[in-house]
Amino acid sequence: MDVNAFIEQYKEEQHQASEYKEDISFQLKMKDNLEATLPSNIVIGPFYINTEPLKLFLVNKRQEIANKMLDQFCAIMKNNIEDVIQEFKFLMVRLADKPTSIEHIYEIRDWMETIPMSVRTQEELTRRYLLEYDVLEYFWYALPQEDFENKWEAIGWPYKISQQIETTNTFLDDEWDKYYKIQMNDELTLEEKVEHLTVLVTQMSGLRDFSKTHEIAVDIRRVWKAMKEAQEQGQLLNSRQKLFLAPITPYETLNKLIKEFEPYRNLWITASGILLLLLL
Structure with missing residues (x-):
């Protein structure tokens, strides 16, 4: 019998720990039986036959x-325990993540x-694997x-995770405060931007020089883009205000400004487009 082939086949059959214990015990029992029952030599008439090499x-x-079954089982148990440790390490790594926004904190x-x-x-x-390790201790x-x-590292990981959870919670509380301050600053910045856009819109609404249609259209597009970006920023800040459990700022001034500015935008952009077509 090819021992290596037998061992490989045995591994593929994915036996339980109890089966390893039973089958290893069987091999050792058969070994003891061979030692006890096989003679070292046999005398047949005038012939003396040395059976010691065969017996050995x-x-x-x-x-x-x-031995190889024990080695195989040990390797399997090592992989099992290492898988557990890797899962714990994955939790630890994620607990060490630094949030990049209030959404990330949530x-x-x-x-x-x-x-x-x-x-x-x-x-x-x-716990299951530690019990299964008893198979190796038995032999x-x-x-x-x-x-x-x-084995001992796997036993100690739950405590390490619990300690890291406390550390992470404290860290996230500090990060929450940090992002709340950023939120307040962003809200003030947006309000200033809306005021600036209001001034620009007021100025542009009085433009009448059609000789500068293309230049005005370029400025209109630039201001419109800034207004839409401000609107998106306002929506983002509104969603974050909910996360911070803060009052929602409607930014009605900005929405009204966009609505009032849109006809001027359409007028100048359309005029610019028509002039370009006439030049073709």
């Missing part, structure tokens, strides 16, 4: 199978509400130092 071969093969907090369930899942897996298997350290 069969005994060693059983031991080799048992996203992080919403995600943080799912952490207890994720941690419980990994804790249950850890006095020399567990590598790295595997031993991984």
